[in-house]
Amino acid sequence: MNILDKDNIALYPDQVQAVLTRLETLLAGCTPGAMVDQALRLVPGKRAVFRGRMAGRDVVFRLPLDDANRKSAAEEWTELTRAWGHMARGANRVAEPLHFDPDSGLTVIAHAPGTPLLTHIWSLDASHRPPLIARAADWLQAYMAPTITSRGINRRPWRKWAMAAAAKQPHPELAEIESRLLQKMHKLSRQLGDPDWRVAIPHGDFHLNNLILDGDTLTGIDTGGSNHAPIYKDMARALTHMARRGMLPSGQRRFGVDAGALDAFTAAFALSDREANAFLPYMLVYETLIRVEHPQMSSDRIAHALAMSEALFDDLRRIT
Known part of the structure; x- marks a missing residue:
């Protein structure tokens, strides 16, 4: 078996080997003939991901390592099979669910061929990047569409989680601007009023490298949402993920992120003025603080994060 030198794989070889042995035992019992080729990811004591083959297909094995992750695996399987029902074909897809063992939480998913979208976008000239960012926005809209509904605004949990995360920021220059962003988040929260906002079952960790580009097809991987959340959260996750890496193809910022990319998500979801200028900025602050x-x-990642946060604060001053 080849072990990739990424995440915790190289740091915990004994744990990787122990999990591999357990995985191979499980596979022998439920999917004879399956083979493990590669360790992809390890979160010690929580979950592990491997690449391999099953029934002549390239697959990904996901194995939870504790009770909480076994419960999450069951929820994620339910959600993936739901999404597969409307995203099995066409330009916007999800990875095909193949097997789930309820006792262990072992999940087997078809490997999605192609290139992670953000990685591909980096290889292009700036002028060729916006259409693919718009494709990402279209994928997210297609994923959420069947579950979109409206609910009353629940602002308090997002503020609470953002406050807890901001208190852990280890970089003084970021901690300073994030303390000011937190104040703006509280002020913006009071301005949201009491109307409904749109919610849906989210991707859960939506960024452009969780979309795999193969020709004209985009396949979403690592889907994990199970409970409804504001639709603006996944948009904010993708936008801040790009900005924190210096991906600004339009050359202009709005609320700290690329203005053209923000417009692409606004168009894909037909956001109202209130959604685009209150609800989405609220979630942009949340995603900035929670990460x-x-x-x-x-140092370059810190510089990108600082530039994004300062630009976000400047634009929030105009609306709060």
């Missing part, structure tokens, strides 16, 4: 940078994060 705490690692203490050893590279």
